[in-house]
Amino acid sequence: MQPSLSGYLLIGAVLFTCGVVCMATRRNAIGVLMGVELVLNGANVNLVAFSRYTTLGIDGQIYSLFIIVLAAAEAALALAIALNFYNNHLTIDVDKASSLKG
Amino acid sequence: MFLTLATQSLAELLESAGISSGWQYAGAAVVHMALLFGVFSLCPFFFIWMERKVAGRIQDRLGPTRVGGRFGWLQSLADGIKLIQKEDLCPPAADSLLFRAAPYIVCMASFAAFVVLPFSDGWVAVAADSGLFIMLAVMSLEVFGIILAGYSSGSKWSLFGGMREAAQMVSYEIPLAICAVIPIVAAGSLNLNEIGNMQSGGIQNWFLFHDPFTFIAFFVYFIVATASCKRAPFDLAEAESELVGGFHTEYSGMRWSFFFMGEYASMFAVCGIASILFLGGWNTGIPAIDQGLAAMRASSGPSAYLGGVLGIGVFAVKAVIGVFIQVWLRWTVPRIRIDQVITVCLKYLVPISCFLFLGSITWPLLLHAGQQRTTWTSEPLGERMAAAIPGNVAGRPANPDEPAANPDGSDESRHPASDVPSEAAPAGHAVTWMKPVEVTR
Amino acid sequence: MNGEAVFFTLFTVSACLGALAVVVSQNVVRMAFWLIICLGSTAGLFFLADADFVGAVQLLIYVGGTLVLLVFAVMLTSSGPYVKIETSPGEVILAGMIGLLFLFMVIAAQTGIDWEGTGSRIAEASEIDPPDGTFDTGAEGHTLRPIGMSLLGLRPDRGAAASGTLFTGYLLPFEIVSVHLLVVLVGAAYLARAKRRREA
Structure with missing residues (x-):
């Protein structure tokens, strides 16, 4: 299989879909977070591929750098929230987070 | 062989031997990988011997002396052979x-x-x-x-x-x-x-x-x-x-x-x-x-x-x-x-x-x-x-x-x-x- | 079949299988392991696409940083060894079907587009000059200096015409991101600070 734009886009699509399914099915908060990382990575693959195979040039790579940095920030905050949640409820099952339900 | 290697890069050497470009690339890659792997395995081999020898001297001992001659050069090889022979265990709780x-x-x-x-x-x-x-x-x-x-x-x-x-x-x-x-x-x-x-x-x-x-x-x-x-x-x-x-x-x-x-x-x-x-x-x-x-x-x-x-x-x-x-x-x-x-x-x-x-x-x-x-x-x-x-x-x-x-x-x-x-x-x-x-x- | 194709196939297969295994496996630490395989192979794909710097950032921040953080969180929050939180089979089947449908939709959309002429179409639509011949994106992955200069507000790849015009690089986003990271650092430290567990 020769590297090509459509090949990269296919990988991006697979990663994105797996991430969405993972986010939808997990009840573990950290599992949901891993799904988010997969989704962002799918987007990154597309951006890098566009930077390589179209005239987008360096822009695609810079966008993917920003995505990686923001994903790291998001993971740090989400984990802080998960730890806080665990401290209060002794579980990280997202279905148990229903204190605010009427 | 030594001289040709020295004068030309590896790929050029393979080209002169009449090998097609794909195999040239693969051959050069394999040789380079082998060199890197050699470095990688030689490092521990030498450093483990050095560690034992230095430890011995610092603690007023001799360190390894037998395997491979006077300074125990081949001690790491002996260690390696010993380790390969050991059973590969995986605890049931793992x-x-x-x-x-x-x-x-x-x-x-x-x-x-x-x-x-x-x-x-x-x-x-x-x-x-x-x-x-x-x-x-x-x-x-x-x-x-x-x-x-x-x-x-x-x-x-x-x-x-x-x-x-x-x-x-x-x-x-x-x-x-x-x-x-x-x-x-x-x-x-x-x-x-x-x-x-x-x-x-x-x-x-x-x-x-x-x-x-x-x-x-x-x-x-x-x-x-x-x-x-x-x-x-x-x-x-x-x-x-x-x-x-x-x-x-x-x-x-x-x-x-x-x-x-x-x-x-x-x-x-x-x-x-x-x-x-x-x-x-x-x-x-x-x-x-x-x-x-x-x-x-x-x-x-x-x-x-x-x-x-x-x-x-x-x-x-x-x-x-x-x-x-x-x-x-x-x-x-x-x-x-x-x-x-x-x-x-x-x-x-x-x-x-x-x-x-x-x-x-x-x-x-x-x-x-x-x-x-x-x-x-x-x-x-x-x-x-x-x-x-x-x-x-x-x-x-x-x-x-x-x-x-x-x-x-x-x-x-x-x-x-x-x-x-x-x-x-x-x-x-x-x-x-x-x-x-x-x-x- | 040249070396590039071999590695592309290898990384593609391991990235896709890793992503699937993340979805399928039930143990959180195993999920993290498969996620490493997936993200590591994605980094390999970036190296193949001549984006060395992005690949290295991916390895350093995602695999070496974020995933270590994730595993830490798993260890701090699990109440027993090898914790599993099961999802009901009905949900799994439903999610799998929706996921497959979504995948087909994305692939259909992507195969329906002619990607060959995108460069000139982008140039026409946005009235940006396409990069002149001096910059070759595929120059063996040596993209470090152009990226650095773009983050400082210069655009070497757009030629001299672009500097000083609207397309002046990414200095402002770069600064915003750096402030954002500082805010996140403080916020995460505030949220995760040690508190006495509520007696329940």
Whole structure:
């Protein structure tokens, strides 16, 4: 299989879909977070591929750098929230987070 | 065979033998992989022997004396054979997939770092433009193997060891990266090959002596590197007195030895980085010898090959001295407590390295304001940069299509302001980024 | 079949299988392990696409940083060894079907587009000059200096015409991201600070 734009886009699509399914099915908060990382990575693959195979040039790579940095920030905050949640409820099952339900 | 190898690159040699280009590529790749693998397995082989010998001498013993003659040269081989024979155990409480995979992750992370490490001028598997960054990135994967080993063993000792190790390695990565960036600020390049070449021509050109901040940064880097290789006095993860064996308590035989191969290889890797960033890499520090070696490398034929080999020798001596000091420290300094390890890193080493980083940025600016020059002892870096970048592959002339002396670039580099590194001189750099520096893929 | 194709196939297969295994496996630490395989192979794909710097950032920040953080969180929050939180089979089947449908939709959309002429179409639509011949994105992955200069507000790849015009690089986003990271650092430290567990 020769590297090509459509090949990269296919990988991006697979990663994105797996991430969405993972986010939808997990009840573990950290599992949901891993799904988010997969989704962002799918987007990154597309951006890098566009930077390589179209005239987008360096822009695609810079966008993917920003995505990686923001994903790291998001993971740090989400984990802080998960730890806080665990401290209060002794579980990280997202279905148990229903204190605010009427 | 030797002579043809010396005069031509491997792919050219294979081409002359009438092999098609695909197989040429594959053949050259296999040979290079074999060379790298040889380096990787020789490092632990030599260092384990050295560790035992040094430990013996420090403790007033003889160390290994029997295997392989008088000095016990082949002791590591005997150890290896013993380890291969041992049973490969997997405790029933373990998560077997992760338990089996963890040693390979550790080993692979240390091994992959050698791909971008130049051993001599142009003798590097991949001369990536962001070489140092890739190397640090790949070496940061090692911690994951250790966490997985600790977690999947299903044992308290392993889990504690793994957690300690992870906390230690993650926090020591911060000062490690900052200290590695300090000479980068001076050099204005992340390409390890360029950095090595910039330090040719005299010991005063080494980045160790570039300014007082890089001088201190070297020692901070060495302490931090020792800790990030989980060596004593920072070897809390495998503290025998408290944690049995730490994260590798449950491992046996070859899997156990993979952790140690990884550890010794990463010791060599961090000392290699120190040698290139601070100690001039393959330059001896004596101008006459350096010029001779550079002329040898720039010539064609066997002498270029010999020049490369001598460069490897100089580089390896510096790196092995670093490893020797790490071994020496291990058998001299008592282990410190885990809270002290983290305190030392976060309360002292991180602020110190941040201060050094700031200092190394302001130093050339202050010096330029006072003395109209940006370096203290050595030649301005702009001139060295211009000298370092065109001629890069041993025995291969720079591409004639490239403007050898770009009018803008050479004028800029003589101007004292241009060796204020990085941001201050975009014009000088604008010339260099367009030249693909050196690729031996 | 050259070396590039071999590695592309290898990384593609391991990235896709890793992503699938993340979805399928039930143990959180195993998920993290498969996620490493997936993200590591994605980094390999970036190296193949001549984006060395992005690949290295991916390895350093994602695999060496974020995933270590994730595993830490798993260890701090699990109440027993090898914790599993099961999802009911009905949900799994439903999610799998929706996922497959979504995948087909994305692939159908992507194969329906002619990607060959995108460069000139982008140039026409946005009135940006396409990069002149001096910059070759595929120059063996030596993208470090162009990226650095773009983050400082210069655009070497757009030629001299672009500097000083609307397309002046990414200095402002870079600064915003750096402030954002500082805010996140403080916020995460505030949220995760040690508190006494509520007696329940």
